[in-house]
Amino acid sequence: MLRGLDIRDMLIIDRLELRFQPGLNVLTGETGAGKSILLDALGFVLGWRGRAELVRAGAEQGEATAWFDLADDHPVAEVLEEAGIGFDGELILRRVNARDGRKTAWVNDRRVSGEVLRALSDRLVELHGQQDDRGLLDPRGHRALLDQFAGVETERKAVRAGWKARREAMAAVEAAELRLQEVQAEEEFLRHAVSELDALNPEAGEEATLDTERRLMQAAEKIREDIRRAEQALGLQGAEGQMTDGLRWLEGVAGEAEGRLDAPLAALERAMVELGEAQGGVVEALEGLSFDAHALENTEERLFAIRGLARKHGVAPDDLGTFAEEIRAKVAALESGAGEITALRDAAAEADEAYRAAALTLSGARRAAASRLDAAMAGELAPLKMERAIFSTEIAEGSPGPEGIDDVAFVVATNPGAPAGPLAKIASGGELSRFLLALKVCLTGTASGLTLIFDEIDRGVGGATADAVGRRLASLAEDGQVLVVTHSPQVAARGGYHWRVEKRQEAETTLSTVTPLEEGDRVDEIARMISGDRITEAAREAARVLIEAQ
Template sequence: MLRALEIRDMLIIDRLDLDFQPGLNVLTGETGAGKSILLDSLGFVLGWRGRAELVRAGAEQGEVVAVFDLAPDHAARGVLEEAGLPAGDELILRRVNTADGRKTGWANDRRVSGDVLRRLSDTLVELHGQHDDKGLLDPKGHRAILDDYAVAGDLQAEVRDAWRALATARKGLADAQKAMDAVRAEEGFLRHSVAELETLAPEEGEEEALDSQRRMMQAAEKIREDIVQASAALGYEGAEGAMSSALRWLDGAADKASGRLDAPIEALARAMAELDEAARGVAECLDALDFNPAELEACEERLFAIRGLARKHQVMSDELPGLAASLSERLEALDAGEARLGEWTKSIREAEARFDDASGRLTALRRDAARRLDTAVAAELEPLKMGRAVFETEVAEATPGPEGRDAVTFRVATNPGAPAGALNRIASGGELSRFLLALKVALHVQAGQGVTMIFDEIDRGVGGATADAVGRRLKALAEDGQVLVVTHSPQVAALGAHHWRVAKRVEDGMTLSEVVALDAGARETELARMLSGDTVTDAARAAARSLLAG
């Protein structure tokens, strides 16, 4: 609910503080007194796009502050949370416009963009009138309005879930088909490469081992003769025999040497052990160097094959095993692709069936709600002196999507037999206002849901009993909520729970607008002025008292 509106230096308002109340709030005044400026100022603080020049002449900046009360479940809290802003029981919006056109906004003392203000506005205020291009006159919102009227939330959720499942299945099929097409394009290459890699079966580290083996075999003939000589020198005919003889001689003399030969004998024994180990190593080397020339040829062929395959696939030799596994997986994907495509196709059929069922039930619900809404609006048009007019909710087939397969449009015909058309194209100003009011009442959208409804001269072009009917419907809408109405109709103004008069005054040669809250006596005078004009007669006062008495 809008609790307070403070305006500083906006257009012809220098300073204005308004405290609004629940129920029906009416603003009256002569044409040009500044009633529209109040709406312009409220729209400014809510981020609406409107006049470019709002700052009062001679002022450095204009400022508007709007204070709203928020219920615990108010939709504005979600917008605040999404924007990272504090949310409490009170929401204070403030916006400043400098003389050079710069605009700055705040929500609960935090800087916010115009976009955040507009999203908050959608949860705080509804504007209805001849220039209502966001609400009931916007065909883009008609489907959502009808769904709210039909209480279709659960079925809408079911349709959205089915559509998401269908979209997922379609994307899965498209991705699988794309992958299949890509693999098919290289099927020949894959099959040849996998066969080639499986035949060669390279192992990680194999190239280095083969290269080392090849080098050793190539060098074998050059080093074998020296190693043979070294082996002979270490053998029994060489060092081993000499050391064995020496050890035998020393052992024979040790008993008579009084222990002086013990240490040399031990050292010689250790040397014999080391000599034996060296001889074994040399023998093993000779065994390794003992190869068939065909082995060198086979080693070189495999080494060159591995290196050639690595160059062909532009990878390192050690990466060939991993490449083989990767190519095999791609080939397996191709072989299993048809089955995967079949699975996605089946998923699509199932999701389509689920979507068709849910969207069909939603269409039926919408058509039933459309008939009920048309009947309800027709009942409201009769007392508004538009009983011959026709309102129809058109539910037509549309491109399927997450909201189902229906397009919803509110259409009217002002005279029997005339073709129906869009609200804002068929109805005149006065007719349009009454259509909007009838639709709003029929939809049972209550201001008590936390939205302040504003009706800007919605009673234009009507009077007498029709104006009284308009006022009574506005009053009904304001029960347990808040409605603000700018009106020139005394019948409507008389039904307000709270009444403000907007007037002009001239101060130091400058025209300024002021808004005054009216008590019972002042209300009678204002209604009499609205009935009789500048000269308030006794008859006008009597009529005003009659209107106020109901």
């Protein structure tokens, strides 16, 4: 709840500190004393749209600070977490308005945008008055208010889940149809491409292998000639013959050399073995370099075919196999596309049917709750001297969406037989205030964590009607916090905490002050509200009676 409001240099307030309490907080004072300025300042720090010029004359800037004590699971926690702001149950909002019009805001000492302020304010404070266009008078919020009253969160979740499934199923159909259209547009190309790729059937790494083979065959004749010369140099007409002769000559005289030729003979024998291995390798190389006369032509033809097809499709030669699989998949999709789309359409129809069923269940719960709300409003309007007025909750079929298929609007007729219409257009000022109060009383069981502010909601009523207004405000405040700006003594007498707003003249400056009232001062203030400027003892006695009757 709202614990305090600190205002500096705004309009006709130089410095003001207010400490609010749970229950019913009442602000009274003469017309023009500055009660609306307090709401302007609170609205400013909450990011509401309001007056353009708020800085007090002669000051460089105006400033307002509001602080709240909240439960850890209060709805503002989600907004704060998204904004990256820490929260431990205390929330401090501060906003500054410079003379040049610049506005700067902080939440718990973290600078924030006006958008964050407004998101927080929607979860902190609810303002009601004759110009209430943020809350109950806004038709865009009537469906959510009815749902809160009806307690249909389970049904709402089912509808949202059904809508999501329906949307995803329809998106799948659209995507499949688009893919089929794209494939059909290039069907001739795809089938020709598959035919080419299947005929060539390239393998990964084949291009590099063919290129190596081609270069080797191109140089093979020169290589073979050199290898053949080496074979002759190593053979019987060359090294082998000379080594054989040398070995024979040495073996012929080895017996007479007293062992001196044993080592050379052993070395020659090893050399003959190595020479034989070298000759075998040379012969094998010559055989390996032998190829058919058409082999080079065939190799080049396939190599150039692979490279040409890769250039045609804009892929690397080694990726032709993968590309072929992709093309085959598209052709397969072309052939099976119609069947796939039929299956997806069937699934979308089932999702739509499931969504419609959930939406109809929610719609039925809403219509039942609408009847209960209309009956509850009739019971609330009678004590407010509006027993002839008719409040009704109209539910019409709207466009399907995540919140269902219903459009909801609260309409009123001030007299039987009179045309019904929106609250803001049909009701007069005093009637509108009472409609709003009755509606809030009926809906209050579904609200949590909000500070309710009523700005002269009792305007235009008096006597027993004003007393009924006061009773309902007090009832709303029993389990929460209500701030009410009022000119009604019957309403003021029901306040648990009472402040008087008044103007004072200092030199050439007019300032507004707010004074918390103790018991005796409170009697005088209510007496003033009863009798006017001249407070009589009779007025004081009437004030005491009102206070004691609460």
